[in-house]
Amino acid sequence: MGQIVFDRPKALSDVQLTYCPGCTHGIVHRLIAQVIDELEIEGRTVGIAPVGCSVFAYNFFDCDMIQAPHGRAPAVATGVKRAHPNNVLFTYQGDGDLAAIGTAETVHVGARGENITTIFINNAIYGMTGGQMAPTTLYKQVTMTTPYGREKNIQGSPIKVCEMLATLDGTAYAERVAVDCVKNVNATKKAIKKAFQIQMAGKGYSIVEVLSACPTEWGKSPVEALEWIRTDMMPFYPLGIYKDVTEG
Amino acid sequence: MGKVLMKGNEAVAEAGIRCGCRHYFGYPITPQNEISAYMAKNMPKVGGLCLQAESEIAAINMVLGAAASGVRAMTSSSSPGISLKSEGLSYIAGCDLPCLVVNVQRGGPGLGGIQAAQSDYYQATKAMGHGDLRLLVYSPSTIQEIVTLTSKSFDTSEKYRVPAMILTDGVIGQMMEAVDFDEMVISTPADKSWASCGHGDQRKKNIINSLYIEPEKLEAVVVARFKRYAEIEKNEVMFEEYMTDDAELIIVSYGITARICKSAVNLARKQNVKVGLFRPISLWPYPSDALLNLAKKDITKHFLVSELNMGQMVDDVKVSTHCLKPVSFYGRTGGMLPAPEEILAEIKKILGGKA
Numbered sequence: 163m164g165q166i167v168f169d170r171p172k173a174l175s176d177v178q179l180t181y182c183p184g185c186t187h188g189i190v191h192r193l194i195a196q197v198i199d200e201l202e203i204e205g206r207t208v209g210i211a212p213v214g215c216s217v218f219a220y221n222f223f224d225c226d227m228i229q230a231p232h233g234r235a236p237a238v239a240t241g242v243k244r245a246h247p248n249n250v251l252f253t254y255q256g257d258g259d260l261a262a263i264g265t266a267e268t269v270h271v272g273a274r275g276e277n278i279t280t281i282f283i284n285n286a287i288y289g290m291t292g293g294q295m296a297p298t299t300l301y302k303q304v305t306m307t308t309p310y311g312r313e314k315n316i317q318g319s320p321i322k323v324c325e326m327l328a329t330l331d332g333t334a335y336a337e338r339v340a341v342d343c344v345k346n347v348n349a350t351k352k353a354i355k356k357a358f359q360i361q362m363a364g365k366g367y368s369i370v371e372v373l374s375a376c377p378t379e380w381g382k383s384p385v386e387a388l389e390w391i392r393t394d395m396m397p398f399y400p401l402g403i404y405k406d407v408t409e410g
Numbered sequence: 411m412g413k414v415l416m417k418g419n420e421a422v423a424e425a426g427i428r429c430g431c432r433h434y435f436g437y438p439i440t441p442q443n444e445i446s447a448y449m450a451k452n453m454p455k456v457g458g459l460c461l462q463a464e465s466e467i468a469a470i471n472m473v474l475g476a477a478a479s480g481v482r483a484m485t486s487s488s489s490p491g492i493s494l495k496s497e498g499l500s501y502i503a504g505c506d507l508p509c510l511v512v513n514v515q516r517g518g519p520g521l522g523g524i525q526a527a528q529s530d531y532y533q534a535t536k537a538m539g540h541g542d543l544r545l546l547v548y549s550p551s552t553i554q555e556i557v558t559l560t561s562k563s564f565d566t567s568e569k570y571r572v573p574a575m576i577l578t579d580g581v582i583g584q585m586m587e588a589v590d591f592d593e594m595v596i597s598t599p600a601d602k603s604w605a606s607c608g609h610g611d612q613r614k615k616n617i618i619n620s621l622y623i624e625p626e627k628l629e630a631v632v633v634a635r636f637k638r639y640a641e642i643e644k645n646e647v648m649f650e651e652y653m654t655d656d657a658e659l660i661i662v663s664y665g666i667t668a669r670i671c672k673s674a675v676n677l678a679r680k681q682n683v684k685v686g687l688f689r690p691i692s693l694w695p696y697p698s699d700a701l702l703n704l705a706k707k708d709i710t711k712h713f714l715v716s717e718l719n720m721g722q723m724v725d726d727v728k729v730s731t732h733c734l735k736p737v738s739f740y741g742r743t744g745g746m747l748p749a750p751e752e753i754l755a756e757i758k759k760i761l762g763g764k765a
Contacts, residue, residue: 206608208479211619220617226606228478229619231501234471237463241475241483244459245433246607249479267471270464 171195184377184384214256233264236271251278261297275332275366293379328405334366340373419444425560432458435472441580442514466491470498480605486512500539504620508567514583525745526580529719546574547693553587568600648691657686674753698730705731
């Protein structure tokens with residue numbers, strides 16, 4: 163008889179995900195759920211869903227969930243955490259949600275050093291609304307609203323979120339990872355686990371930026387999209403730990 | 411404690427704390443800053459939290475989070491800041507969350523001014539954010555009433571899971587009056603088994619959400635919510651009548667303006683002019699039936715609406731009274747206040763030769 167070597171994490175709901183083929187949201191969801199299982203914190207975890215493709219995240223995790231207005235997940239999480247300091251809070255946010263409409267909330271949740279964790283999906287594009295320019299869209303990247311490519315003197319510069327948040331005293335942990343290959347997926351899980359542990363230790367705000375693929379809006383095959391993370395995103399958004407208060 | 415002399419802004423803060431609210435989120439704006447100052451000083455003494463957010467938007471979303479997690483939460487602001495909170499209030503209404511928002515109104519539109527106004531009547535009663543939604547809206551006209559309405563707001567908000575607003579103004583907020591907190595009725599917070607604060611492996615997960623992607627579901631949720639609104643309209647109407655029994659002219663006025671109008675009624679009565687005052691205390695639910703009853707009386711000849719705006723409540727009075735009697739308007743706006751004599755002059759003008 164066979165032995166079960168791979169199963170759905172308990173913290174991941176037994177429902178069909180709504181994501182496109184080749185989208186990496188599913189991988190990141192699974193990693194978060196695995197971390198929640200391993201830390202045995204599902205009962206005290208509250209997740210905050212954003213506006214964007216991952217708006218339905220409230221259906222995908224088995225912990226208590228709250229759906230926040232666009233960009234406001236850090237403020238909503240702050241309200242929960244301040245009322246229930248023993249809860250473990252995570253916000254799941256895309257690049258438009260976190261780095262455009264919610265920039266003030268993003269900066270100030272770090273400035274306050276709130277003990278919450280943000281999982282930041284950076285795929286350099288607005289997925290749900292059909293492929294518009296994101297605050298993290300690369301120079302020359304073609305999107306629905308940059309049909310001639312993003313130009314610095316017209317649309318401005320992409321925001322390097324981890325680098326920016328690392329400057330804040332209240333940010334305890336900021337790491338950029340990617341889910342383009344098995345090695346990096348494993349590293350992403352490790353980063354998410356560390357971010358949750360730093361929150362649980364009360365050390366301050368933690369964020370994991372995940373370079374992610376959006377084959378649909380990038381107009382690429384899933385395999386090409388993963389390759390594009392490596393060839394185009396990583397040079398501009400280098401992987402690595404930008405802040406870690408637990409290190410020396 | 412007995413009677414204490416307090417500003418309206420301080421009184422609403424103290425009343426909030428006495429109601430068991432331990433989570434206040436604010437952002438500075440005149441003329442309501444005494445609320446945050448009072449909260450900042452006194453919340454820590456009871457183990458509560460006063461957090462200054464980075465914006466009104468963040469503050470209302472912190473309220474959303476705290477309310478979603480099951481605690482009594484409140485915020486306060488003044489007109490321009492309330493506009494910023496309207497997105498969050500729409501979500502709070504859509505998530506069926508209870509909370510208290512205090513609007514210490516100032517003149518508008520835009521940055522307007524910093525003196526008292528009531529020009530957010532439309533916003534509070536008709537359009538507090540996008541979508542089919544209502545807020546409980548209470549209008550105190552004394553500082554004692556701010557205190558009673560704070561407790562009423564929390565209770566009613568939790569009972570029906572509808573956000574509540576105390577719609578006051580710069581005068582009530584800033585002026586001092588004797589207030590007795592012993593008169594407050596402090597209730598027990600409602601059951602909040604719906605809250606998202608960790609399921610503790612004891613129950614299925616809770617979801618706080620306002621998104622229903624299938625139109626059939628969204629319609630059903632909105633219709634169900636409107637059934638609760640109908641219950642509120644049936645059970646929660648609050649108003650005061652003053653010398654309306656034999657009144658030929660009835661002033662309809664709320665909040666600080668109702669107090670000025672009460673003085674005008676007293677002045678008129680001294681001159682044997684038969685005037686009364688109808689004061690809506692709940693601006694939503696609006697006391698339409700009581701107004702209609704007055705309109706049906708033969709003795710009632712005329713209604714005069716008075717408020718600190720350009721006549722935002724006039725339509726509500728016309729609709730409530732089925733236009734059975736003429737409805738006039740006299741108001742001041744932009745931070746200006748009418749004197750009782752101005753109101754009296756208007757009364758005499760309306761009643762013409764009879765006065």
